[in-house]
Amino acid sequence: MEVDVFQDKKIAFIGPGVMAGAMIAGLIREKVAPVESILIAGPNVRRNEQLQQKYGVQPFTDNAQAASQADVVVLSIKPQTLDRVLDDLVGKVKPDALVLSIIAGAPISKIARGLKHDAIVRSMPNTPARIGRGITVWTASPAVTEAQQEMARQILSALGDEVFMDDEKYLDMATALSGTGPAYVFLFMEAMIDAGVHLGFPRRVAEKLVVETLRGSVAYYLNSSESRPLHPARMRNQVTSPGGTTAAALYFLEKAGFRTAISRAIWAAYERSRELGHDPEAHAPETT
Numbered sequence: 001m002e003v004d005v006f007q008d009k010k011i012a013f014i015g016p017g018v019m020a021g022a023m024i025a026g027l028i029r030e031k032v033a034p035v036e037s038i039l040i041a042g043p044n045v046r047r048n049e050q051l052q053q054k055y056g057v058q059p060f061t062d063n064a065q066a067a068s069q070a071d072v073v074v075l076s077i078k079p080q081t082l083d084r085v086l087d088d089l090v091g092k093v094k095p096d097a098l099v100l101s102i103i104a105g106a107p108i109s110k111i112a113r114g115l116k117h118d119a120i121v122r123s124m125p126n127t128p129a130r131i132g133r134g135i136t137v138w139t140a141s142p143a144v145t146e147a148q149q150e151m152a153r154q155i156l157s158a159l160g161d162e163v164f165m166d167d168e169k170y171l172d173m174a175t176a177l178s179g180t181g182p183a184y185v186f187l188f189m190e191a192m193i194d195a196g197v198h199l200g201f202p203r204r205v206a207e208k209l210v211v212e213t214l215r216g217s218v219a220y221y222l223n224s225s226e227s228r229p230l231h232p233a234r235m236r237n238q239v240t241s242p243g244g245t246t247a248a249a250l251y252f253l254e255k256a257g258f259r260t261a262i263s264r265a266i267w268a269a270y271e272r273s274r275e276l277g278h279d280p281e282a283h284a285p286e287t288t
Helices: 018-029 045-055 064-065 079-089 108-115 127-131 148-155 170-178 181-199 203-222 230-239 247-254 256-275
Strands: 012-013 040-041 059-062 071-074 098-101 120-124 135-141 158-164
Touching: 012 018, 012 064, 012 079, 012 247, 018 040, 018 045, 018 148, 040 045, 040 064, 045 059, 059 064, 064 079, 071 079, 079 108, 098 108, 098 148, 098 181, 098 203, 108 120, 108 127, 120 170, 127 135, 135 148, 135 170, 148 158, 170 181, 170 256, 181 203, 181 256
Parallel strands: 012 040, 012 071, 040 059, 071 098, 098 120, 135 158
Antiparallel strands: 120 135
């Protein structure tokens, strides 16, 4: 990636939390933007000083002061503070600036109305983004230009991989599948580790066996074919001998409704995301 895209532009992070810190680290590590172009704003002076000392970014305690100087305003605040922050920023964002939101459940319509600004990108990163191994699904309002979309793509790429979708409805789906997904994986890990301990392994050994099994399985899946990975069902069949231990385990999982439980859990997360992001003042018709 080239620094030139952001050479004469400034990026302001409103809310310098953990995810903002991960994005800043990625921008600098991947040489997407020079450190002189990065501003942070938030009321926590100590946090601002930590990021300033660690990365050399310019700190502000006044959100509006930082946003008014920026060509890209990244909203990286907690959802419960959104209304107050929008009130702080309304009329302060430059007319030609891009607003990039990583706030879970906050629809484009609410942000656009609260800021009186139309160029909005909404994104849904996940927890592994904190180490540059995340997956972010994002979309853009019609007012976002191609150049601004490229800016958003480069910023989000600092968190790992990214997928653009042309309809905002996919953001709620992404929240349920990839955004919440790490929690499902951690619960699965926890259950396997506890089962290993129940069998008689010391916990540290059970943890190592489970972690390396998951790590190796994903790597094996990704390298299963030169063109594209094989379907998971084919790979599962390859390691399932007739009448063997794997077949016995899989039979029990299917009988216990494992597949259905996962599907229902993701659907529940999707419905909850839609509830949290419901914007009663939006006028766009909802499709089903």
